[in-house]
């Protein structure tokens with residue numbers, strides 16, 4: 242279990258579609274150790290979520306969850322969740338706009354429109370198929386991380402750049418907490 246470097250914006254690794262994990266490989270030591278490294282790395286950098294390409298591995302694995310997060314101080318706790326090969330089954334008509342950041346682009350935040358809720362299918366780390374319905378900030382994180390698996394950055398989703406800026410400056414003006 243080790244803390245990895247988080248790959249930063251500009252690296253081609255973050256711009257490609259990651260590959261599915263063969264289900265029979267989930268319980269193997271390689272995939273299990275990738276998951277362990279992702280959890281340690283996410284916590285070490287105080288992320289709310291992390292996708293495998295952010296540690297340089299182009300496989301469709303994502304994790305998210307936190308108790309209290311200083312980068313998103315108003316966010317309610319979200320249980321630690323691992324999704325392998327996540328697929329969106331269903332989603333709301335409603336779109337909500339909210340601020341997002343990214344460990345691969347830490348100095349910037351912007352307002353991104355996302356589905357208010359969604360239903361996702363995938364595997365957990367034990368190789369069990371899971372279906373989860375999530376809403377609000379959790380649904381936002383899931384969409385952000387699935388985007389990473391497809392090589393898409395949150396800034397590509399921004400429709401209105403009025404509230405885009407440097408994290409420090411947005412905080413100083415109390416535009417974000």
Ligand code: NI
Nearest residue numbers: 342343344345
């Ligand atoms: Ni990100």
